[in-house]
Amino acid sequence: QVQVVESGGGLVQVGESLRLSCAASGLTFDNYAMGWFRQAPGKEREGVSCITSNGGVIYYAGSVKGRFTISRDNAKNTLYLQMNSLKPEDTAMYYCATGRFSYCDLLSTAFRYWGQGTQVSVSS
Numbered sequence: 001q002v003q004v005v006e007s008g009g010g011l012v013q014v015g016e017s018l019r020l021s022c023a024a025s026g027l028t029f030d031n032y033a034m035g036w037f038r039q040a041p042g043k044e045r046e047g048v049s050c051i052t053s054n055g056g057v058i059y060y061a062g063s064v065k066g067r068f069t070i071s072r073d074n075a076k077n078t079l080y081l082q083m084n085s086l087k088p089e090d091t092a093m094y095y096c097a098t099g100r101f102s103y104c105d106l107l108s109t110a111f112r113y114w115g116q117g118t119q120v121s122v123s124s
Contacts, residue, residue: 002026002113006096009118016086020118022079022096027113030054030074033104035111036081038092038120047106048094049081057104063089086122093117 008020022034035050049060049070058070069082079096097111104110 002099004096004098004113004115006094006115006118009094009120011121011123012086014087014122014124016122017082017084018086018120020081020083020094020096020120022081022115024077024079024096024098024113027099029077029098031102032098033101033110034072034079034096034098035104035106036070036079037095037097037108038090039095039117040089040092043092045095045108047108050104050106050110051079052104053102059104059106061106083120086120088122088124091121092119094120 003025006022033052036048037045038048039045051058051070067085071080095117096115099113100111
């Protein structure tokens with residue numbers, strides 16, 4: 001059974017940082033691309049960043065480029081999202097996803113398995 005579990009969310013002030021983690025089990029972790037998505041209240045889920053199975057290709061949404069950094073540790077079956085210079089508009093539930101392709105795509109349909117999410121709130 002595949003499990004995807006996010007952690008690291010919280011309440012921070014504008015300009016501060018958070019590091020999200022995502023642990024995946026029950027699948028061959030390094031066979032699959034992984035992605036971070038987010039959904040704010042009243043808005044559609046959007047792709048934030050994704051990374052290919054070997055970490056060689058990374059994409060970011062324009063709204064986070066230069067502030068967020070995605071990485072993965074295939075030895076630990078863990079995905080990370082370092083979020084710096086956080087803004088109020090980054091407030092959302094953040095989801096980790098994996099398990100369909102080895103290549104990277106910011107569309108939710110490119111991923112099969114999803115976590116329950118971790119809340120990030122940025123206060124001004």
